[in-house]
Amino acid sequence: MAKTYDFLFKLLLIGDSGVGKTCILVRFSEDAFNSTFISTIGIDFKIRTVDIEGKKIKLQIWDTAGQERFRTITTAYYRGAMGIMLVYDVTNEKSFDNIRNWIRNIEENAAADVEKMILGNKCDLEESRVVSRERGQLLAEEHQVKFMETSAKSGQNVETAFLNLAKDIKNKMDRRNPGDDMGTSQSNVHVTAGDSSGSGGGCAC
C-alpha cells in the first residue's frame, strides 16, 4: 500500500498517574471523552495523521503508565521519542511538583534534543484548581519549554497542543535539512507500517 504520510513523529505522554494522559490521547485521536478512570498498565499508542504546512505527518503517540512502580520500565521507552508531553493535573499539587522529576527522567533517558511541552490538564475544573496558570507558565519558562492548559473533557487546547509540538519537531527538522526539497521529498522517512519497536522515530535526521 502506498504510504499515506510524509513523516512519522513519535510522541510520548508522561506524568503522574491520574492526570489524564489517556484522556488527552483519546480526545485527540477519537474526539471522545470518558470520565471513568482506568489506570494504564503498560504502554499503549494511538495514531493520528495531521497536516502541517502541507505535509502529512503521522503522529504515533505513546501513552505510558504513570504509576511509580513502573518507572524504571517506562523510562526505557523514552529513547525513541521525538516529542514529549509532560502532563500534570491543575487540581493536584503533587502532580505539578513531580513535573521536575519527570523532566529529570527525560534528561536521563530521552534524546538530548527531544521537543518538550508542559500541559496543565483538567483546566475545566476551575473550582477545584490548586495550581494557577501563572505557576505553570513559570515552571515552563524555567525549563524553557512551551506550556498550555488543556481540558480533555472539553477538548480545550488538546488539538492545538499536539499541533504545536508537531510543528516544533518539523521546524527543527527543516532547519537541519535546509537543502531538502520539502515539496516532494519523502526520502528521509524510513518506517514500515505498524512499526512499534522501541527504537527509532520515523526520521533518519
Add this chain to the structure above:
Amino acid sequence: MDHNFIIWMGDLNYRIQTSVDFSTEIIKALADLYQFNKLLQHDQLQQQQKRGEAFTHFKEPPIDFKPTYKFDPSTNSWDSSEKNRAPAWCDRILYYCDDMSYIKNLSYLSHPEMIISDHKPVSATFELQVKVVVPDREKQTIDEISFKLDKLYNETLPQVELNSYEFKFEKVKFMVERTQVLKVRNIGHRPVQLGFKPTPDKQDRISKPWLSIRPDKALILTSEEVSINLTVNIDSDHVTSFNKRTDSLDDILVLNLEGGKDIFISVSGDLLSTCFGSSLETLIHVHTYVREVPTGQLLDLSMSSSWEEYDSQALSVRKAPPPLDIPKELYRLVQYLLDHGLNATALFTDGGLSSEREKIRDTLDTGGEELVGSVYSVAAVLLTFLRSLEDPVVPRSVHQRCMDASNNPTLCRQVLLQMAEVHRRCFVFIVTFLKKLLEHSQENKMDAKVLASIFGEVLMNSTREEKLSRNKKTLSQINKKKMTFLYQFLANDLTVNYK
C-alpha cells in the same frame, strides 16, 4: 488517469451483417428508404453490446442518419466498385460516465455534404456536468476521511483482555514450584502475536531467573484465549540472594502485542524463611527455628558482631545463649542417617521422593519433632543443604589452596587449619560421618572414591558464575582435584584432633 467522462469515437469498422436473406442490395434499398431500425437489428456493434462483448457500459446516441460507409468518393452514391460493399455505420461516437445523469447528448449527426472520402463524418454534441473542487471544503473532507481512517487503524490495533495484571505468590517455599495461570483473550479484530520483552533491569531477560513463563510466545486468533503458566521456583541457585536481600519476589513482566501495545504484569510475593541458602555463620546463631526469624533478620544475624547485639535489639533482654557448634539442621540430617541409613545402598544417588523431601525441608525450618521420610530423601536433602549454602563448608577462599594441596595429605591438613572455626567443625563432622559410612561398606557397598566424588562437589561447590565461565575440561579437572582433596581425609587419619 483521473477522469469522469469517456467519449470514444472513430472508424470502429463495425458492419451490417449480411446474409443470404439480407443482401447488399436489400441493405442499400432499406438505407435509401430510411428504414434504419431494420438495419440496426443487424448492426454488429449493437449486437456485441447486447451480448456484453464490447463497449458494454457505453451508450451511443440514437442513430438517425444513413450508414456512413461506403460511398464512391466525391459522390453521395453507394459503393459501385467491383467489391460492391454493403453500407454500414462504421463511424461511431460512444460515451460513458459513472453517473450517466451527468452527461446529456444533444445531437448525433452525419454530414453527407462532405464528399472527399468514402466515409461520411459523424458529429455529436454533449452537455456535461463537471465537478469543481472547492479548496477549503476539499481540505475539510480530506481531514475528516483521514481522521476516520486513523480511528479505524486505532480500532484494529491488537486488543486483549487479561484475567489479572497482578500475580501474588505468598509464602513460597524453597524448591517448591508454584504456578499461576495468566489468561490472555484476544478481544480485537485480528489475530494477535504475543511475546515477552526483555528489560534492562533484568539483564535483558524476560523474567527474573526464578520465574519461568511458558509459553513465552503465542498466536491468539480472534475471540480465542491462551493460558500462560507463570512458575516460581526458588532453588539453590537463587535462594542465597533472597536471604541476602539482594533479590526479592518481585518482577514486572512486559507482555508485548506485536504491532501494538505493551502490558505490564506484576509478580510479587514472599519466600518463607529457610535455612537453605543461608550461611553456617548465621545458622549457628539460630537457636529456635529459621521460620520464626523473618528473612531480613537472618541477614542481621550473620552481620551483627555478636549474638547479644541482635538479641537485645530484636528479641529480649535475656543473656543470649552461646552459638551452636554446628548448625542444628546439619546435625539433624546427619544424625538421622547415622541412626537409620548406615547400611543403605545407593544412599546418595537414589534421591528419595519429592513429597518427602519437601516435608523434611519444612521440618528443618519449622522445628517439627521428627524427620519423616526414607533415608534416601533425607540424604538428598543433606546434599541440597550443603550445595545451597551461601559459602560452602569448605569456604571458596581456600578452594584454590585445597586443589593445590590435593596430592599431599600433610598440606591438606594445613588447609583445614586455615578455615574459619565453624567451617572446620562442619567439615570434620561430615568427614567423620562419611568414615562411619565406609565402616559399613560391606552392607552399603560404598567406597571412599564414590563418596569423595559426591561430597567433593557439594562441600566445595563452585558458584553458578564459575561454572558458567569455565569450559568442560577445566571444570572436570577442578572437580577431580576437589575429590582428591576430600579423599585424602577419608583415606587418612587427618582430623583426629578436631573431633
